[in-house]
Amino acid sequence: MAMMKAVVLPEAFGGVGPLTVTEIERPQPGDVQVLIKVHAASVNPVDYKMASGKYPAVKQSVLPIVLGRDISGTVVSCGPQVTGLHAGDEVYAMLDRGHGGFAEYVALNADLCVPKPAKLDHVAAAAVPLAGITAWQGLFDHGQLISGQRVLIHGGAGGVGHFAIQFAKERGANVSTTGSAQDKDFVRLLGADQAVDYKSDRFEEVVHDVDLVFDLVAGETQERSWNVLKDGGTLISTLGKPSEARALEHHARATGYMAQPNASELAEIGQLIVAGKVKPYIEATFPLEAAGAALQRLEQRHTQGKIVLEVSA
Ligand SMILES: NC(=O)c1ccc[n+]([C@@H]2O[C@H](COP(=O)([O-])OP(=O)(O)OC[C@H]3O[C@@H](n4cnc5c(N)ncnc54)[C@H](OP(=O)(O)O)[C@@H]3O)[C@@H](O)[C@H]2O)c1
Structure with missing residues (x-):
């Protein structure tokens, strides 16, 4: 054997x-x-x-x-x-x-x-694969992010977030992200337009009118995120289903999801890597x-x- x-x-x-x-x-x-x-x-x-x-x-x-x-x-x-x-x-x-x-x-x-x-x-x-597919499905399948929209990515320097920043920029979105102070240069290198240090700054004071919040953190970070959404915006989380009551208050669409293996999406991500657009x-x-x-x-x-x-x- x-x-x-x-x-x-x-x-x-x-x-x-x-x-x-x-x-x-x-x-x-x-x-x-x-x-x-x-x-x-x-x-x-x-x-x-x-x-x-x-x-x-x-x-x-x-x-x-x-x-x-x-x-x-x-x-x-x-x-x-x-x-x-x-x-x-x-x-x-x-x-x-x-x-x-x-x-x-x-x-x-x-x-x-x-x-x-x-x-x-x-x-x-x-x-x-897992981090890339999770970012792809959160932004595009569930979040339906399109060119010209504004997205806030919580936890942009981690495994999922560092792909999400690159995918969102490649799609033509304006990207804000939260992360640690020592990650500011890193997330800027990935293409983020705005980097907020979550330990020293309150993101809701500097980020506004967001079409999509992509939440990789949950807890009070998610709770405070309703205030930065445009009326009718979208909140997508990898960490459970957001409050339906809060979504209703903001006329928002909100969902949690579990990433699923998807070879055609992984192949599309591979093409962006080959083209030098994602790393x-x-x-x-x-x-x-x-x-x-x-x-x-x-x-x-x-x-x-x-x-x-x-x-x-
Ligand atoms: N539902 C699904 O299918 C699915 C799929 C993949 C991942 N997930 C979940 O999504 C989360 C992120 O996954 P990951 O692979 O990206 O994890 P990771 O590589 O550990 O990255 C997490 C990032 O979040 C940052 N962070 C922590 N607290 C924060 C806060 N309050 N505000 C902003 N940023 C904060 C961390 O920075 P510091 O360490 O500097 O604080 C780190 O850069 C995990 O909980 C994971 O279990 C779910």
Whole structure:
């Protein structure tokens, strides 16, 4: 039986501290699946939320599972019904829950795989799928942002936010964003027109008449955001459904959403990367063995862009 290294969330939620690499059986691709040799996998807040039992969609009864929702790697073999992909193809993908990417190999549905943009190495490519797709779906599918509109992005320097700023600018929007003081230069580099330090300034005093608030922070940041919306504006959050009563007061459309894997959107993001219009920023890389430390860093301290695990050469 072929084995592989993987970061497994065991039978009980214990946070990221105890996570280690263990040897488990290498998966086999199903009829419509491909087996990928994973070169790099990025970490996301969902991973530390899952590890601590704070992610409602993953209950203790489904454990153990391999963590990780983003991969970049090479196709090793294809199930009998797979067309259009071949051994040796370099691909990247956002994984469904339960197909963990913090592993040397992953089997996933072929239709989730997208050719890796040639100009990115695997580390940079692995930073893109979940954060990029989340930003895309929040701004465009749910937020319906169009050229000439004004958007406020809360948490613009993080994994999702740093893509959202670039996508919104590329779409022709005027972009304001909130973040830490040390991120001001970074978000300006990404294209933000206005950067507000959320620790020293109140964004509602300097940002007005916004068509769309894209909320990656929630809590009182979301609550204070109603006041910056244009009458009839839109508030989209990655962190639960905003108050319907407050939305009604402001004649606003407001929704929360869970990002879904979407290969055609990832391919569109890839085209922007190839065209030089969007770039993933990697703050740090860790070896697979240090997945727990990588997640601890994401959870406990300020990150600019993304943190990526180097899995195999
Ligand atoms: N629903 C979904 O499908 C979905 C998908 C992806 C992500 N999410 C959620 O969306 C959130 C963002 O994800 P991410 O990957 O971008 O996380 P991340 O990489 O950890 O980035 C979070 C960013 O928010 C900033 N921040 C923290 N408090 C803030 C505040 N009060 N005002 C403005 N900025 C603030 C942080 O800066 P400092 O550290 O300097 O404070 C950091 O730059 C997470 O909670 C994640 O779980 C949901």
